[in-house]
Amino acid sequence: MIKACVVGATGYTGVELVRLLSRHPEVVIVGITSNNYAGREYDDLYPSLKGYFSMKCDELNVKELIKKSDVIFTALPSGHALEFAGEIISSGKKLIDLGADFRFDDPLVYEKWYGKPFKLHEGVRRVYGLPEIYRKKIKNANVIGNPGCYPTSAILALAPCLKYGLILTEDIIIDSKSGVSGAGHSLTLGNLYAECNESTKAYGVANHRHTPEIEQELGKICGKEIKVTFTPHLVPMTRGILSTIYCNLKEDISVKEVREAYVDFYKGEFFVKLLEEGRFPRTKDTYGSNHCHIGLAYDEHTGKLIIISAIDNLMKGASGQAVQNMNILFDFPEYMGLDFPAIYP
Ligand SMILES: NC(=O)c1ccc[n+]([C@@H]2O[C@H](COP(=O)([O-])OP(=O)(O)OC[C@H]3O[C@@H](n4cnc5c(N)ncnc54)[C@H](OP(=O)(O)O)[C@@H]3O)[C@@H](O)[C@H]2O)c1
Incomplete structure (x- = not known):
């Protein structure tokens, strides 16, 4: 114990x-x-x-x-x-x-x-605490910088594409939606029920603090400096983050190869699930769980690859991931204390 x-x-x-x-x-x-x-x-x-x-x-x-x-x-x-x-x-x-x-x-x-x-x-000995990328380093660290919620959703969604060089590193657009608990429990006018309910808004446009964190980690994965357009939105729900990402597939890469890359990259990962072709994540399917769901589509009309990810901001986006990191640090099975599905409906 x-x-x-x-x-x-x-x-x-x-x-x-x-x-x-x-x-x-x-x-x-x-x-x-x-x-x-x-x-x-x-x-x-x-x-x-x-x-x-x-x-x-x-x-x-x-x-x-x-x-x-x-x-x-x-x-x-x-x-x-x-x-x-x-x-x-x-x-x-x-x-x-x-x-x-x-x-x-x-x-x-x-x-x-x-x-x-x-x-x-x-x-x-500090490490960025994203286990799916830094598991070995986490084991030897004594300080874990647990990732932000939006960065977790964006990095897990883009990592295979960047690792295997399947997309152009320019013009990546990350459009994210978060539930209100992402802002914490302190009293803020903008987070009151009458302000958020039946309303959706963008915030931190072109200057959100999670942008440099996303760029740092994506840059390390593909081995070059990278810039992204990241726009977060507040939506009237309690928990959850949905990120829809638009990027340009390299000309000689097929969608089949992309799908195979995700299967390979996340092989054996308990908490990351690639959805079947034609199916796309919903925050409801990760609510209260430490899972990240990812869906992929190719828009032939524009040549864009569209990647969609869903997590629970308080679980894989924060506390669940922190417990996953603790499990790694102390040699417990990584899923210990986290081995349960989302609450549904
Ligand atoms: N919410 C999310 O989805 C999320 C996701 C990923 C990361 N994070 C990060 O996790 C951290 C906590 O977020 P949260 O959403 O849990 O925030 P929160 O709901 O506002 O809670 C903050 C906690 O810190 C305490 N606190 C505030 N100021 C303090 C001070 N000066 N000295 C000692 N304790 C103090 C508060 O105590 P009282 O209760 O007494 O005020 C409360 O327990 C933040 O850095 C946030 O960016 C949050």
């Missing part, structure tokens, strides 16, 4: 982590923290967990958390985990950060998009 703490356990990704970890056969949760709800009983705040998990929320005290845990999950707004990563690592413990602090290879890119100075502490 390993001991885990969740920092920021009262947020949407935090409560999803607690739901997963409280049922994980190899984990005991030894600490949870909150900013505004310290001293409150967790199952009082989240009755959905009554009978499964009860503990009082603590204030954040990093030294105390380090003393009692093997792994610390930080589910905080970006910028906080950076402050105490050094302390966690020098004590020999592992850190899985759901924010953006450890996702970037280039500190200047992080500083530009997140507005905070970046300093990697001595002893930190």
Whole structure:
């Protein structure tokens, strides 16, 4: 059994982590923290967990958390985990950060998009925590930069095409839709029911923070710098991300080859499912699960390859993926505690 703490356990990704970890056969949760709800009983705040998990929320005290845990999950707004990563690592413990602090290879890119100075502490072995791409590196890391939700959906959808050089690397367009939980639980006017319900809008147009993260990872996969057009949209649902991606298939490549490349790339991957020809993902089919569904089509009229992916933003897009990373770090079967289908309907 390993001991885990969740920092920021009262947020949407935090409560999803607690739901997963409280049922994980190899984990005991030894600490949870909150900013505004310290001293409150967790199952009082989240009755959905009554009978499964009860503990009082603590204030954040990093030294105390380090003393009692093997792994610390930080589910905080970006910028906080950076402050105490050094302390966690020098004590020999592992850190899985759901924010953006450890996702970037280039500190200047992080500083530009997140507005905070970046300093990697001595002893930190950081990795971008996308298991389907970096499984081996994750095993040897002590800090996991858990990927963003939109980047997870886009990178998994494009990785085989870029790895095998099937598409042109110019003019890739990623059109993504997210449920409202993607914005977290803090009160924001734009996320109120009357604002989101029966409405859909684009946001972060031409400047969303996930663009450099997507470009970094896609660039590494194809071995050259890459630029993408990424436009996220807010849609009136609670969970889920659907990404529709348009790109140009190379002239000598057939759709059959593309499909074979996806089958090969994701062979043996438990959480990524390529749908049959003519079938396309729906967020409903991944709701509450750690799975990513991918569908492919070729538009002969325009010569575009269209790739569609669906994930649950709080699962494969955040907490489910974080638990998958923990499983790899501690040599548990990767699907342990995550081996269940989506909730349907
Ligand atoms: N939501 C998603 O779909 C998603 C997906 C992937 C990644 N992420 C990333 O995961 C992280 C958490 O996201 P979330 O959606 O769970 O956010 P959230 O619902 O707003 O929760 C944030 C958590 O952090 C705590 N917190 C806020 N400010 C703090 C501070 N100054 N000191 C200590 N604790 C503080 C909050 O405590 P209180 O409850 O007391 O306010 C809450 O527990 C973010 O970096 C986000 O970008 C989110």
